[in-house]
Amino acid sequence: MGGAFAGTDLPPSAVHALIEIDAGGSLAARDLGRLLRLEKSTVSRMLRKLIVSGDVLEAPDEADARTKKLCLSTAGQTRVSAIHAFARAQVAGALDHLSPQHRRTVLNGLRLYADALAAKPGASGAARQAEIFSGYRPGLVARVTEMHTLYYAREARFGQRFESVVAGGLATFCDHLDRPSNEIWAALMQGRIVGSIAIDGEDLEPGISHLRWFIVDDEMRGTGLGRRLLKTALDFSDRQGFAETHLWTFAGLHAARHLYGEHGFMLAEERLGSQWGKEVLEQRFVRRRP
Numbered sequence: 001m002g003g004a005f006a007g008t009d010l011p012p013s014a015v016h017a018l019i020e021i022d023a024g025g026s027l028a029a030r031d032l033g034r035l036l037r038l039e040k041s042t043v044s045r046m047l048r049k050l051i052v053s054g055d056v057l058e059a060p061d062e063a064d065a066r067t068k069k070l071c072l073s074t075a076g077q078t079r080v081s082a083i084h085a086f087a088r089a090q091v092a093g094a095l096d097h098l099s100p101q102h103r104r105t106v107l108n109g110l111r112l113y114a115d116a117l118a119a120k121p122g123a124s125g126a127a128r129q130a131e132i133f134s135g136y137r138p139g140l141v142a143r144v145t146e147m148h149t150l151y152y153a154r155e156a157r158f159g160q161r162f163e164s165v166v167a168g169g170l171a172t173f174c175d176h177l178d179r180p181s182n183e184i185w186a187a188l189m190q191g192r193i194v195g196s197i198a199i200d201g202e203d204l205e206p207g208i209s210h211l212r213w214f215i216v217d218d219e220m221r222g223t224g225l226g227r228r229l230l231k232t233a234l235d236f237s238d239r240q241g242f243a244e245t246h247l248w249t250f251a252g253l254h255a256a257r258h259l260y261g262e263h264g265f266m267l268a269e270e271r272l273g274s275q276w277g278k279e280v281l282e283q284r285f286v287r288r289r290p
Contacts, residue, residue, distance in 0.1 A: 214229065214230065243289055
């Protein structure tokens, strides 16, 4: 990491400091040291240089005069914007050399790494072991159909008609995964699919994505895997520019409805229907892009 770093004349620790101060809005020097994992004297010397250069402003904390708060000056904000622009250009330039399949591999690896960094002490071991991958993989249609069939046979007494609808629809959808508005994710633990979710960007009106085939295996319920899958799918929908995301379910699935509500879905329509082989009160939920 010698020489110019991130398009600046600053050392890596100073670039990191500017990014952390920018992210926090304002930050105490002691908190910055903890974030950078550097000793106090090193942080003090670095901050003094950033203050002298005009990138960082220092002022007493109104709540505690013994503490000094740090924030970016206008020049510092401009410098951080340039750092982010440099990083985006560097990543985009590297990804241009990769095939779509290899880009997906990079994305999955970064997502796994980020999840591991964010894992809190005491979090479920099962949730940490479940890895989320995008795209088709051998056995996906059969396994996702199996999870749906077993769960809904128990919870709603759905039978052969439901299984056929799930399998047929999912198989057709997988034929269209080469289109950028469609994606499916599978959660794997020790090589076994234990959850799935998909965004279908083509079967509803323009600007509306359809969230489909969301299921978590019984052994993974309560581990947080469902939230991870749902966030992954909604982030994709937002990046694709869909104004709304819709999903269909039916009354009585209280845990699922609570999860949808946490992620901004609102009940928009109810009607009796029998598309799954048994008459139920079907419900359409809508989430608008933030």
